[in-house]
Amino acid sequence: MTTPVRDALPDGVPPLTGDVLAIRGGRPLRGRVDVKGAKNLATKAMVATLLGDTASTLRDVPAISDVAVVRSLLEVHGVRVTEGDEPGSLTFDPSDVESAHFEEIDAHAGASRIPILFCGPLLHRLGQAFIPDLGGCRIGDRPIDFHLDALRKFGATVEKLPSGIRLSTGGTRLHGANIHLPYPSVGATEQVLLTAVRAEGVTELRNAAIEPEIMDLIAVLQKMGAIISYEPNRVILIEGVEKLRGYDHRSIFDRNEAASWASAALATDGEIFVGGAKQQEMLTFLNVFRKAGGWFDIQEDGILFRREGELKPVVVETDVHPGFMTDWQQPLVVALTQAEGRSIVHETVYENRLGFTDALVKMGADIVVHPRGLQAGPRRVPRRDLEQAAVITGPTPLRGADIVVPDLRGGYSHVIAALTAEGESKVSGVDILNRGYEKFLAKLDALGADFDVLR
Ligand code: EPZ
Numbered sequence: 001m002t003t004p005v006r007d008a009l010p011d012g013v014p015p016l017t018g019d020v021l022a023i024r025g026g027r028p029l030r031g032r033v034d035v036k037g038a039k040n041l042a043t044k045a046m047v048a049t050l051l052g053d054t055a056s057t058l059r060d061v062p063a064i065s066d067v068a069v070v071r072s073l074l075e076v077h078g079v080r081v082t083e084g085d086e087p088g089s090l091t092f093d094p095s096d097v098e099s100a101h102f103e104e105i106d107a108h109a110g111a112s113r114i115p116i117l118f119c120g121p122l123l124h125r126l127g128q129a130f131i132p133d134l135g136g137c138r139i140g141d142r143p144i145d146f147h148l149d150a151l152r153k154f155g156a157t158v159e160k161l162p163s164g165i166r167l168s169t170g171g172t173r174l175h176g177a178n179i180h181l182p183y184p185s186v187g188a189t190e191q192v193l194l195t196a197v198r199a200e201g202v203t204e205l206r207n208a209a210i211e212p213e214i215m216d217l218i219a220v221l222q223k224m225g226a227i228i229s230y231e232p233n234r235v236i237l238i239e240g241v242e243k244l245r246g247y248d249h250r251s252i253f254d255r256n257e258a259a260s261w262a263s264a265a266l267a268t269d270g271e272i273f274v275g276g277a278k279q280q281e282m283l284t285f286l287n288v289f290r291k292a293g294g295w296f297d298i299q300e301d302g303i304l305f306r307r308e309g310e311l312k313p314v315v316v317e318t319d320v321h322p323g324f325m326t327d328w329q330q331p332l333v334v335a336l337t338q339a340e341g342r343s344i345v346h347e348t349v350y351e352n353r354l355g356f357t358d359a360l361v362k363m364g365a366d367i368v369v370h371p372r373g374l375q376a377g378p379r380r381v382p383r384r385d386l387e388q389a390a391v392i393t394g395p396t397p398l399r400g401a402d403i404v405v406p407d408l409r410g411g412y413s414h415v416i417a418a419l420t421a422e423g424e425s426k427v428s429g430v431d432i433l434n435r436g437y438e439k440f441l442a443k444l445d446a447l448g449a450d451f452d453v454l455r
Helices: 039-051 065-076 102-109 114-126 145-153 186-196 212-224 255-268 280-291 326-336 357-362 408-420 430-435 440-446
Strands: 020-024 030-034 056-059 080-083 090-093 128-132 157-161 164-168 178-180 202-206 227-231 235-239 248-250 271-275 294-299 302-307 315-317 341-347 366-370 388-394 402-404 424-428 450-453
Touching: 020 408, 030 440, 039 056, 039 065, 039 090, 039 114, 039 186, 039 212, 039 255, 065 080, 065 102, 065 114, 065 430, 102 128, 114 128, 114 145, 114 164, 114 186, 145 157, 145 178, 145 186, 186 202, 186 212, 186 235, 212 227, 212 248, 255 271, 255 280, 255 294, 255 302, 255 326, 255 408, 280 294, 280 326, 326 341, 326 357, 326 388, 326 408, 357 366, 357 402, 357 408, 402 408, 408 424, 408 430, 430 440, 440 450
Parallel strands: 030 271, 056 248, 178 202, 315 341, 402 424
Antiparallel strands: 020 424, 020 450, 056 090, 080 090, 128 164, 157 164, 202 235, 227 235, 271 302, 294 302, 341 388, 366 388
8 A cells, every 4th residue: 555544543553544445456465453342242332331320341342433423422411431441441430311412312323223222221211212313234224113112012102203213211110021023133132131121020032132242232231230041042031120230341352343354365365363253153154264265273362264275155144143144244245256156145134235246246246136035935024025145156357446335344345355356446435344343444454455545
């Protein structure tokens, strides 16, 4: 990379920031990246601080914009957030939580879905809440019906307004509920956990999500004084308690970022050591990675990933945990465009999470997306028919092209595709990657990627 745009950070580490990159592909990515705490745990554990009467400390918090959005939302609700006692830790003092004003909340909600998880904690603290319309990646219509149905069962009144939703307890304490999710939704499971822990009585949650980030949130809540038992076949029981205290917790590592860099090593025929990655939470990914021609070595402080010989085609269906995560498929698809033969990636969690393949086709990939999937059978999410399958035929040499990043994980794939392609690509909208990948450009730079920040 020749002409970086660098701004100084408080700690002096010059990050690379930028929204449009000129990327020259054809060079393997080699070196080490370190992943911090999981974006999809840290943001939820931050919301949980509202439930405690005393201060909490969260460690290994990634410096990403999704965290910054939740931090400012907590601050407009009166939570004092300060740097913790070690780098990457934050301390939250919720002793002065008061209701914020709509314009302040809306100004801070940003492109995030996390505000919906403020409902339970604010209802317990203030008896009311206003949640603006949600942002987040455009990978489907991402409804919140499971969330609102659950909140009503806890005894909240929910009023939909043009600009968001207003909730109230009507001056009474929320009570436990029996909730059976139509689909093991991660967000809806978190909604129930964050509400049930201080509701009066017992809550039984069936068909719950059990992702490692969910289990880590349960660990956080247990540290606060919650009583949560996890039964076989996705049943979670929560005995509500009157009070909760603060916690001190080190977040689980970010599996999605770790898997992203592993797929980048596969696609660019490089070798990347991902510091902080652990085998247990990535078992399914590692199996698919190996079948696709990857080699990995589990070490004490991380996992070394590289390609071993030729890439091989695979058939993958995304699913809830312990299946192959929907967040893992996009970076893997880039590598599959270089495999000899036909691969199939069947997306079953979101109805529009294969849109990113358009840009890969523009670069020369042979990918056909079947909007009705491989069989038109009924879906786990009864309301929508969201079968989607991409058939990838390789190997097809990728050529540089001008592309625009569509969402977080799709955008990561576009950058890796540009690094895999021959020639130069201009990739716009890269800034979105700061939502989920800490110091993304600095990491690319450290891995030897050849790029310039144009703007
Ligand atoms: C979380 O999204 C993650 N985001 C996603 O990661 C991840 O892909 C997803 O879980 C699945 O693991 C965060 O944690 C911030 P869901 P979430 O509720 O909670 C449907 C990333 O890149 N549904 O499990 O929104 C929904 O439409 C992001 O880090 C309803 O129908 O996912 C989807 O089809 C992308 N009604 C399915 O369930 C509802 O009320 C799974 O969604 C809620 C969900």
